[in-house]
Amino acid sequence: MEFQIDPTTRVPIYRQLMDQIREAVARGRLKAGVRLPSVRVLSRELVVNPNTIARVYSELERDGILNTRPGLGVFVAEAQPELSAAARRQRLAEIIDAFLTDAVHLSFSSEEVLAAVSKRIRGFQFLEGAASDQN
Amino acid sequence: MEFQIDPTTRVPIYRQLMDQIREAVARGRLKAGVRLPSVRVLSRELVVNPNTIARVYSELERDGILNTRPGLGVFVAEAQPELSAAARRQRLAEIIDAFLTDAVHLSFSSEEVLAAVSKRIRGFQFLEGAASDQN
């Protein structure tokens, strides 16, 4: 995995890195169990303050996306939704509505939006099957 | 239209209000030509500083979503996309990827996501027709 920081954006560095790790996991490019570079190594590689990397790892651990095994390193966690089904559904509705609001203001038609989502969704590693609903 | 501010979130007040207005316009609940509450009235209603409301209105005006008529008030604008097709397509890809990343981490399947998008898209007022691409 290579991560890239664009310092010309107003998105904070820690956010850029978090988003890239989250997206890599979502696309299946980072699979559960894989070890990430150490804070020190990655901070040198990206020319970023080690504190910033450490913050990224700890926030992703809080989100259940990474696990730190002391002395061994930081690893991609098994997928494990902690939210209730109701909370997950509500959260999904929120992010869909926010996304659709933006899409409308970009003057796309609903057909164009659905087509684009259908196409891009193939680049992501979703759960198999339909039933993720029982918890 | 009623707007609601949640002061406990870390989302800035002006952002919450902007998002709510943008969504209401995208859903067709606020139609072009409708007058919004005056800065002073809304600031009293939401118990928010008038400057904060004024900021929301002026940023939405810069985005082409509202118009200000001096001395008269603030109104919902006619939709008028000014971005190039290339910029619009890139923006759409970005928001879709960000949305799908979140959806994967919520442990939904791709079928569930597509179904939810298809369902919720009906609540929004998209452009008619499919081809909005010639400019």
Place this chain on the structure above:
Amino acid sequence: MEFQIDPTTRVPIYRQLMDQIREAVARGRLKAGVRLPSVRVLSRELVVNPNTIARVYSELERDGILNTRPGLGVFVAEAQPELSAAARRQRLAEIIDAFLTDAVHLSFSSEEVLAAVSKRIRGFQFLEGAASDQN
């Protein structure tokens, strides 16, 4: 770069400063990547409230002329036109007509106006090449 505010004009302070920065960028006197003075420094220098400077920077960022890097400062952005060709052409026609209207009322001849434009245009950093129209 030195900026100057004339408090006797009816042009708002933030507009004066915005215009000066826009012109400096257009002339190539402020090049992409250059760091602008911090909000606090410039506000002391110009004897203007920091909020006013912050407003200038944030509006120019929305226009794609500046970038903010949190914690680091404000920088001149790479040029990146996002408007559609149609919108750009219409905008150009509008500003030309407004300019020509003023020029006529100053009692210049068309030859004088064209000569003056041709001469002054050399002080600006335009795009190379002629065709900037495909998007």
Place this chain on the structure above:
Amino acid sequence: MEFQIDPTTRVPIYRQLMDQIREAVARGRLKAGVRLPSVRVLSRELVVNPNTIARVYSELERDGILNTRPGLGVFVAEAQPELSAAARRQRLAEIIDAFLTDAVHLSFSSEEVLAAVSKRIRGFQFLEGAASDQN
């Protein structure tokens, strides 16, 4: 002459009307000596407060573009530059620089700008000859 007010713009009504009269004069569509509609008539026609029309006429009179002949009406004045040659040249330079700044930020090339100015200048009624420089 028909004037049109667009209430959806943030440009004040009095400014819209002033600009339209100035442009009509500059284009030669309103010639010196022509009588303009009375304040009352025009205010009914445009559905605008009479005070607003009166303000437009009085400001244009101050600029030397209109003359009021009491009891007779308001007339288009003879062109009469009151400024010194130096002041006129400086003012021309200012409006050219402001215009060119905008044109650069619209990502046009200098060739495109010159071509567009040359084309649109034909729609305006400039002074004949080149020598408007002796005063």
Place this chain on the structure above:
DNA sequence: GTGGTCTAGACCACT
């Protein structure tokens, strides 16, 4: 009445 601009001063997040 309407919105727009500016100041002063506080608090927070990012690096």
Place this chain on the structure above:
DNA sequence: GTGGTCTAGACCACC
């Protein structure tokens, strides 16, 4: 240190 957000309160222009 950097910029971002919010409040409070003043003054001005437009209608």
